[in-house]
Amino acid sequence: MTVSVVLFTSDLRLHDHPALRAAVEAADEVVPLFVRDPAVDRAGFASPNRLAFLADCLTDLDSGLRERGGRLVVRGGDTVTEVCGVARRTGADEVHMAVGHSAFAHTREARLRRALAADGRRLRTHDAVTTVVPPGDIVPQGSDHYAVFTPYFRRWSGEPLRTPLAAPRKVRVPNGLRSEGPPTRASVPGVSEGLATGGETVGRRRLGAWLSRHADAYGTGHDDLGGDATSRLSPYLHFGAVSATEAVHRARSRGGQGAEAFVRQLCWRDFHHQVLAARPETATEDYRSRADHWRRGEEAEADLRAWREGRTGYPVVDAAMRQLAHEGWMHNRGRLLAASFLTKTLYIDWREGARHFLDLLVDGDIANNQLNWQWAAGTGTDTRPHRVLNPVLQGKRYDPDGAYVRRWVPELAELPGARIHEPWRLKGQDRAAYDYPEPVVDLADGLARFRHARGRD
Structure with missing residues (x-):
């Protein structure tokens, strides 16, 4: 045998x-x-x-x-x-x-x-x-990897993909091999209360259900924080419980703008893997240095602690951080807002945020976590490295009726409509009725500090 x-x-x-x-x-x-x-x-x-x-x-x-x-x-x-x-x-x-x-x-x-x-x-x-297109299979002339997403996506989209394989019908294992037996979730302490169930069975069911029921709305709704139209497949892709190649094939077979937008997100995953494969040092070092002198000291530590705890005084940022703590997962738009706020409004080192995310994210991997953080901090592959996302404007745009904030910041649930994104505007007894912190920094002051640090004032 x-x-x-x-x-x-x-x-x-x-x-x-x-x-x-x-x-x-x-x-x-x-x-x-x-x-x-x-x-x-x-x-x-x-x-x-x-x-x-x-x-x-x-x-x-x-x-x-x-x-x-x-x-x-x-x-x-x-x-x-x-x-x-x-x-x-x-x-x-x-x-x-x-x-x-x-x-x-x-x-x-x-x-x-x-x-x-x-x-x-x-x-x-x-x-x-583990990826759709292996890192290094497509490279631009004169380089070992793509540093800009759009030309990479153009090449990636034209690559012929292998045909997905069926599961084997029979697997015969030699007798007498010692095994510890699979570990159990119950044996792991400190798990987030709302953590999703893992495994291929759940992942494939989720992929099929999402493609049939929600993919059509993904193109216009994937940034809707309250609507939560994302596939939530990232943990299953991270552990390989769902094949990224099969996901691309099935999405393309369905067709439509939503499916195309979903495939584009899968390409972002491959893009980051090919950057990390070519530049492994970017797991801890800036891909493109901006000569940042990130804030240190007691005040910065207090701001970092408030950010981790979801107590910054900016509701949409706090909602995202509380979702992370409860589910071990965060909406993609929430990740962008939380990361921009930490690195640019608070001007705290992206590595601090990346470390906290890796502590909690069930889908946390080095390629996507570190390089997305660098993208948000402006030290990575972003072609607009100095842009700053305003959490109030972003909240009003992507959570216009406050549904996302109400879900995760219940102490503000009684505030109507878009007013929930600016609770500090309340006065006197109206403000005192809400047990919610004042903003850790004025947005204008944070922006001025960041622009000065980057030599852009």
């Missing part, structure tokens, strides 16, 4: 999984393996919300494999040590895995390749598993 190993990482699904398909076709038996590596925790990728969602994904993956006659083998320890041990135990000649695009993933892959080769075995990596 021939045996192959498929190592699951950020691709926790059975449908449209090239590495799994290759392993099933290459051997009589397959070991579906996931390694809970402490190095992931040390690298800062673990957080309660992501660990809980991961537990859901692994439980669902194991269930899907059992329906096909197999099971998921879970091990704890160093990935290279555990994979090589399983390969020796089963006599597997090949290990299959998806290509990763972070510096951590590259290091892990290189170590595994060397260790397997020293054992007389081979690592086979598969691209276009």
Whole structure:
């Protein structure tokens, strides 16, 4: 009996999984393996919300494999040590895995390749598993990556995509392999109360339902904070419980402006991955330095604390931050407003905000989190790096009747209409009736400070 190993990482699904398909076709038996590596925790990728969602994904993956006659083998320890041990135990000649695009993933892959080769075995990596178009497949003349989204999107849109793969009908796993069993959400402390349920089953159901019921309105409604017309698929894409390639195919098959706008957002995800793959240092360093001298000291720390707690005095910003704390997720427009407010109105280092988001976001990954933060701070790929989003005007535009703010800032729920975005305009007893803080900074003062810091006054 021939045996192959498929190592699951950020691709926790059975449908449209090239590495799994290759392993099933290459051997009589397959070991579906996931390694809970402490190095992931040390690298800062673990957080309660992501660990809980991961537990859901692994439980669902194991269930899907059992329906096909197999099971998921879970091990704890160093990935290279555990994979090589399983390969020796089963006599597997090949290990299959998806290509990763972070510096951590590259290091892990290189170590595994060397260790397997020293054992007389081979690592086979598969691209276009976690992204639609692999980083580096399309590049502009004279560079190793695209620094501007629009020309990248133009090229990306013309790329031929592989056909999505069906889930295997049968997975035969060798007998006698030790497994820890999938972790459970209940074993993870500190999880956000409203965290979504993870797993391929829920993710595929969500994708199908959203495409059939809500995709048509996405083009005009995806920025509507109160309407919440977004797909909420980002956590499932982050963990690979839903294939981005399949999502593009299904959206294009449906057609329409909403589906096209959705595909454009999936392209943004690939865009950031190709930037990070070419410039891994941008996980912690400015992509384009603006010579910023970010605010430090007690006053800045107090402002940062108010921002984290959703107590800045600007309702739409506070609503976004409270949604993050409760759900481990935030509406995309809310992310832009919260990030612009921290980096430009409060003039606090984007890394502080990125760290807080990574602590809570269930979909938090290095490529999209760090590079979106840099985009908002004006140190990344934004072609208008000095723009400042006014939270009052943005609130009135994208939450005109205050539905989003009322949902997350209930102490202001009685304020009618757009007045909810400017509670400081109330006077005397009317203002005293609302237990809500005064603004931490006047918007005009924040703008003047930012423009001076960037030498634009």
